[in-house]
Amino acid sequence: MARKEYTSTAYTDVKDFIYGSAKNPVKLKNGMVIGGGDVYPELNFTLPTMSLNDNTWNTALDHYREIITKTCERAYELECPGFTCELETLPAMTFKPEWCIEVTKVCCEIISDFQSKKGIKGAFRITPNDNREGDQVTHMYKGDRWDETMKAFEGSGKVKGDTDLIFAIETIGGKEIHDDALMMCDLKKAVFAMGAVACPDMEKIWTAIVDIAHKTNTVPGGDTACGLANTAMVLAEKNYIPRVFAAMDRVMAGVRSVVAMEVGCTGPDKDCGYEGPYVKAISGNPIAMEGKTASCAHLSACGNIPMCVCDLWSNESVQNIQLLSGIAPVASFETLEYDCRMLRTAKKKGWGAQLQEVLYDSDSLIDPHAWIMRPDVVLEISKGIVKETGYYNRVKAACRLSLESIKKGSDSGKLRLNDKEKDWLGQLLTAAAELPDTAEKLWEEVKDDCEKFDPKKYDLPYEF
Amino acid sequence: MSVFAEISEQIQNGKVKGVKELVQKAIDEKVNAKDILEKGLLAGMDVIGEKFRKNEVFVPQVLLAARAMNAGTALLKPLLTQAGVKASGKVAIGTVKGDLHDIGKNLVKLMMEGKGLEVFDLGANVDPEKYIETAKNENCNIIAMSALLTTTMSVMPEVVEAAKKAGIRDKVKIMIGGAPITQTYCDQIGADYFTPDAASAADLAAKVCGA
Numbered sequence: 247m248a249r250k251e252y253t254s255t256a257y258t259d260v261k262d263f264i265y266g267s268a269k270n271p272v273k274l275k276n277g278m279v280i281g282g283g284d285v286y287p288e289l290n291f292t293l294p295t296m297s298l299n300d301n302t303w304n305t306a307l308d309h310y311r312e313i314i315t316k317t318c319e320r321a322y323e324l325e326c327p328g329f330t331c332e333l334e335t336l337p338a339m340t341f342k343p344e345w346c347i348e349v350t351k352v353c354c355e356i357i358s359d360f361q362s363k364k365g366i367k368g369a370f371r372i373t374p375n376d377n378r379e380g381d382q383v384t385h386m387y388k389g390d391r392w393d394e395t396m397k398a399f400e401g402s403g404k405v406k407g408d409t410d411l412i413f414a415i416e417t418i419g420g421k422e423i424h425d426d427a428l429m430m431c432d433l434k435k436a437v438f439a440m441g442a443v444a445c446p447d448m449e450k451i452w453t454a455i456v457d458i459a460h461k462t463n464t465v466p467g468g469d470t471a472c473g474l475a476n477t478a479m480v481l482a483e484k485n486y487i488p489r490v491f492a493a494m495d496r497v498m499a500g501v502r503s504v505v506a507m508e509v510g511c512t513g514p515d516k517d518c519g520y521e522g523p524y525v526k527a528i529s530g531n532p533i534a535m536e537g538k539t540a541s542c543a544h545l546s547a548c549g550n551i552p553m554c555v556c557d558l559w560s561n562e563s564v565q566n567i568q569l570l571s572g573i574a575p576v577a578s579f580e581t582l583e584y585d586c587r588m589l590r591t592a593k594k595k596g597w598g599a600q601l602q603e604v605l606y607d608s609d610s611l612i613d614p615h616a617w618i619m620r621p622d623v624v625l626e627i628s629k630g631i632v633k634e635t636g637y638y639n640r641v642k643a644a645c646r647l648s649l650e651s652i653k654k655g656s657d658s659g660k661l662r663l664n665d666k667e668k669d670w671l672g673q674l675l676t677a678a679a680e681l682p683d684t685a686e687k688l689w690e691e692v693k694d695d696c697e698k699f700d701p702k703k704y705d706l707p708y709e710f
Numbered sequence: 711m712s713v714f715a716e717i718s719e720q721i722q723n724g725k726v727k728g729v730k731e732l733v734q735k736a737i738d739e740k741v742n743a744k745d746i747l748e749k750g751l752l753a754g755m756d757v758i759g760e761k762f763r764k765n766e767v768f769v770p771q772v773l774l775a776a777r778a779m780n781a782g783t784a785l786l787k788p789l790l791t792q793a794g795v796k797a798s799g800k801v802a803i804g805t806v807k808g809d810l811h812d813i814g815k816n817l818v819k820l821m822m823e824g825k826g827l828e829v830f831d832l833g834a835n836v837d838p839e840k841y842i843e844t845a846k847n848e849n850c851n852i853i854a855m856s857a858l859l860t861t862t863m864s865v866m867p868e869v870v871e872a873a874k875k876a877g878i879r880d881k882v883k884i885m886i887g888g889a890p891i892t893q894t895y896c897d898q899i900g901a902d903y904f905t906p907d908a909a910s911a912a913d914l915a916a917k918v919c920g921a
């Protein structure tokens with residue numbers, strides 16, 4: 247499918263921009279409607295500390311079986327109206343796509359069995375790895391790494407049976423430039439990485455994945471800028487880079503992640519993309535989000551605010567270890583479902599907007615990354631983004647508008663920033679104002695310091 | 711201000727040009743090369759490292775300082791070699807096989823260099839043999855491994871074993887780190903040291919090397 251650039255936001259009034267409801271809900275075969283009013287839990291899980299190889303693969307499968315079975319049981323007991331389980335495969339399981347396919351089959355069968363016997367509604371999301379990294383990779387769109395990932399998708403699509411399956415991935419296009427940009431807080435390089443490399447890469451890889459989804463009757467969900475903006479967020483949380491930089495990076499990632507939707511993804515977008523609200527504002531497609539429930543996987547300054555416009559509510563990842571209550575994934579699932587019950591109940595009582603306000607004000611006054619996730623801020627910036635055309639102009643707009651919004655928040659006393667952050671905000675605003683009007687001109691400014699980047703690998707026209 | 715203090719200040723401000731000029735001036739004035747290194751360059755890195763630890767500066771400032779220091783050290787290198795001054799210690803560092811997370815490892819490397827250690831960066835996805843080979847060939851005091859995945863940390867004991875097999879276990883200390891790693895794990899697999907962050911990793915490495 248050819249890319250169709252969104253020319254307006256899906257929402258005009260922020261009042262409509264609320265959790266559980268998406269302009270384009272995704273209807274599953276089992277009756278769940280994601281974005282159709284209710285928020286559902288999405289459980290993420292991973293293996294405990296163990297090595298993964300031919301000898302241990304069956305043990306790994308046993309873990310996954312246990313997790314899905316016990317989660318389905320708990321979903322039934324809690325009378326959960328619908329849920330999804332996501333498996334982000336570990337690299338070895340995409341290097342060997344048969345493993346990815348096998349585990350998808352195992353999980354889908356368990357869900358299907360529970361569905362027919364107990365009447366619960368569950369869906370499965372498979373997220374193979376983007377392994378296109380390292381010296382052996384000479385081209386991003388052909389070769390073993392590309393083939394393995396595509397095979398993992400296609401094979402999974404074929405073995406899902408009657409279970410609703412969703413595709414997702416965390417692609418890494420542009421990361422080789424972006425990693426360095428983060429360490430130096432180099433705004434220009436970050437803009438180039440997002441606008442000139444990550445966006446076109448998203449277009450290519452997602453065109454292929456959407457194609458497979460259509461062929462296998464699978465839901466093309468979405469992609470997160472995990473390798474880009476999440477790296478920034480985690481580094482900021484550790485005080486390694488300024489929070490204002492990570493916040494700006496997140497908004498730029500919104501432009502990148504919405505590209506999946508522009509080439510045919512329907513959502514639900516993937517959980518760890520804290521840029522999800524931008525994806526939803528622009529595309530109207532439902533999104534998965536994570537917040538305080540992801541503290542089992544990483545710390546973050548955005549615990550409540552990600553709930554504001556979520557359609558699935560996730561925990562990012564939890565290891566299958568035993569807790570006092572049971573296995574950690576089930577404990578995590580229970581927390582998620584109770585959160586979702588609260589969201590659903592508030593909405594039923596007509597308090598959705600009030601609850602949303604509590605959620606955003608509780609985080610956004612003390613952290614710039616949370617600030618740029620406020621529904622009003624998201625919608626305002628998104629409207630500015632879609633006024634521009636082309637990846638570079640949109641990323642550039644995202645960069646400038648996010649910094650300006652943070653400045654406005656800070657100047658008005660609504661957002662608290664310390665002096666170090668204010669100092670960096672000033673520097674970044676200056677750098678943003680100096681961005682040239684084309685990606686080609688920006689390339690000339692950054693290319694001397696981009697030795698890890700090979701434009702030919704991406705079929706991009708830039709030359710050293 | 712002494713030339714040492716001036717160099718240190720330029721390092722802290724990440725001024726490559728300034729550092730180069732001052733180091734050259736000191737060399738021309740026949741100031742002892744080891745003193746320039748220790749009282750000027752490394753002293754400056756110490757200050758910035760301390761500020762980083764106290765959350766007073768961000769990584770980019772540390773990186774700029776490190777760049778400036780490298781520029782200064784490059785000028786001093788021939789003189790230091792002539793005078794028989796060696797790096798205070800050598801470290802082979804890398805992210806283990808199967809793991810591509812390298813940001814934490816890069817920070818550890820950077821902070822170690824800031825302590826005057828010579829660091830051989832093996833990159834990410836490093837085969838166990840590669841650590842051993844480098845440690846052997848370069849006479850490293852330390853092998854430092856990073857792992858971020860719960861499924862790749864189990865490569866660490868393989869490296870410990872490989873060091874034993876290669877007969878270098880008594881010559882090389884093994885240091886491990888990364889988000890899922892703990893002191894308990896370190897003890898369990900028979901590695902020597904674990905620290906939770908880059909600054910403490912560099913401090914400890916310097917101590918181990920007797921710097």
Ligand code: B12
Binds near residue numbers: 292418543563809
């Ligand atoms: C950024 C990131 C990525 C980036 C990596 C970018 C890069 N160039 O490194 C990308 C997107 C590529 C990535 C990929 C993947 N990731 Co990742 N990633 C992270 C994330 C968000 C942050 C890691 C980071 O950089 N932290 C900042 C640095 C500075 O911290 P650090 O590494 O811990 O290092 C510090 C200390 O630990 C210490 N230290 C580090 N090394 C050493 C060494 C020594 C000797 C010493 C003494 C100290 C020391 O000092 C450092 C500085 O203070 C973590 C989340 C988390 N909580 O950590 C997930 C995380 C580690 N990733 C995870 C996963 C699952 C993956 C993928 C499999 C995802 C996927 N679906 O493809 C792939 C695997 C790729 C691979 N083959 O390795 C999981 C791991 C779960 C598990 N089962 O183990 C995590 C925990 C996320 C999650 N919650 O699910 N990831």
